[in-house]
Amino acid sequence: MNYRAIKGTKDILPSETSRWQSVEQIIRDVFHRFNYKEIRTPIFESTALFARSIGELTDIVGKEMYTFQDRSGDSVTLRPEGTASVMRSYIQNNLGEAQPLVKVYYLGPMFRQERPQAGRLRQFHQFGAEATGSPTAETDAEIIALAIEIYRRLGITNYALKINSVGDEECRPRYKEILRAELKKISDKLSPESQKRIDQNPMRVLDSKDERDQGLTAHLPLIVDYLNEECATHFQKVKSLLTAYGIPFTVDGRLVRGLDYYTKTAFEITSTELGSQDALAGGGRYDLLVKELGGKSTPSVGFAAGMERLMMILEKKGFAPSDNTPTLFIAVADESAREWGLKTAMHLRSKGFKIEIDLLQRSLKSQMKEADRQQTKFAIVVGSTELANGKALLKDLSKHTQQEVSLDSLHQFLQ
RNA sequence: GUGGCCAUAGUUCAGUUGGUUAGAACGCCAGGUUGUGGCCCUGGAGGCCGUGGGUUCAAGUCCCACUGGUCACCCCA
Structure with missing residues (x-):
């Protein structure tokens, strides 16, 4: 790579x-x-x-x-x-x-x-x-x-x-001096990192994760008492x-x-x-x-x-994000329905629906599999028969139900 | 910057004391009465075993270096 x-x-x-x-x-x-x-x-x-x-x-x-x-x-x-x-x-x-x-x-x-x-x-x-x-x-x-x-x-x-x-800026410098003086008394026992901090930023020594440092500084004065x-x-x-x-x-x-x-x-x-x-x-x-x-x-x-x-x-x-999956997968059964499907997808998208349609010219079975993989709510299968009748089966993929709907009023069923 | 651990299919991993054509699961693709998903079945594609050296008759397996990842120190959100 x-x-x-x-x-x-x-x-x-x-x-x-x-x-x-x-x-x-x-x-x-x-x-x-x-x-x-x-x-x-x-x-x-x-x-x-x-x-x-x-x-x-x-x-x-x-x-x-x-x-x-x-x-x-x-x-x-x-x-x-x-x-x-x-x-x-x-x-x-x-x-x-x-x-x-x-x-x-x-x-x-x-x-x-x-x-x-x-x-x-x-x-x-x-x-x-x-x-x-x-x-x-x-x-x-x-x-x-x-x-x-x-x-x-x-x-x-x-x-x-x-x-x-x-x-x-008034009480902190005062406290820092007190703390610094205390730290200097035990400076040779502190970790190297903490020793460096005594001059630069003594309060960071108290924050050290080093267990020995923590023990050594356990009794030192804290700023809350010097505010x-x-x-x-x-x-x-x-x-x-x-x-x-x-x-x-x-x-x-x-x-x-x-x-x-x-x-x-x-x-x-x-x-x-x-x-x-x-x-x-x-x-x-x-x-x-x-x-x-x-x-x-x-x-x-x-x-x-x-x-x-x-x-x-x-x-x-397992925080669940808000749902982003397509509402409808338009599956086309034959070539005659492909253009209708593409046009309908565009139309429904402009109406505000999330629509997916196959772009790989795959088999109907593959299209249905894809709809399932995408977890679309609905899928509709349209071929020459459906186009001729103006009706098709709209399948609810999670409920495993289907109903016949008019192709002209598809959007009414996509809630 | 320092240290520990790790490195094999897309992913998660298995690979026996080094020994023939490197495996599984999941995923992917294609089929399973030529117009229908999820389960199931069948088949398929896909790996210079991180890279480069070394040891050996033989290295995914052992050694070294490098690279990358990861966790910790440190620091901080």
Whole structure:
């Protein structure tokens, strides 16, 4: 075989697209119920946008981006996530000037050059939402509830919501210093990865999967205990709203987001039905980002979720997509009926019916087999006799019944 | 980037201590009173056994490399 899809990319085949479309439709519907409008941004942006927003020191920017020079020598990057582009667009198009709160969602491919594994591809799909312009805890709670509602609608049950507050530009640096000092005391016992993080991003050490690290850091202070009053009040409000909404959650004081722009609320939704890549969705508040990107200081909250991971669960659960099968298969018994069949197919399609007809000049038996394979609701067999009589047998393929119908009023029987 | 496992028809797999023409199931195609699906029956097409080296009288089977896949680390959705 000469050509294969690039490592870490996948074809979504005709046998799978119905399921994807159904799921996407439900996701869009939930977004619309919360009055979020879709935004579609380009899938590539100038490299600097991502470096600035996601953070120069993150793994995403440091080693996972598809970055290249275009023919004019500009450095461009395939988007590794959605928020940066949305915020860029928000600023560029002055979306915040038309209304104080802008609520948008997106759905589309993202790109990160990681080693592929279960639930992790190089081109993958994310959906997400951003609510920009509100500092209130109500907005954080809405974003979380919105994400949860999508999973609820899709019938996902084995998930867990973890939340945390990562503080703001005032209390977080203070906490980081305290934590850093504590980590330095045990630094020689920590994993090499964690040692590196002590200076760069000490909070990530608490998030380490390494069991020895977890044991060593078990008793260290958590940021929830060092929040300033504003952050603490905000966090409290988010929690009480989630409780009021009937959304179960656990506070995980070690939860940290991988992108640098988060402040205050951080959350993650994980599923026990996935492999080691078990995060279904993640998000939080990022009050500093818009200003960081050159806009007016504007508070914002959002989340992003992985489509493939969601599809993995839904496929396992046997999620049934909405019906896409043809309504009628027109089977022609002889040459005299072929042209009639083709014309009738066109006519009925224009009336809004899903019609299939054989294009391979196959035998009647083969046509019937094809109708069965396609799981069409009805099949009709037409030959010279039927054309002469103006009547034919319409067969209900699942009920195994048939009735004589007039060829002129076929559409009346196709419900 | 590091490591484990895997690689045989379209698909899922079986291939005995290396030993003649590489098999099954499903799928596909064609038939089964020349105008009728699903079940059943019969027949058929379809494999340089991932690629390249090596060991051997003999390699799908053993060894090495490469490529690809997969899972995990890492990271994250």
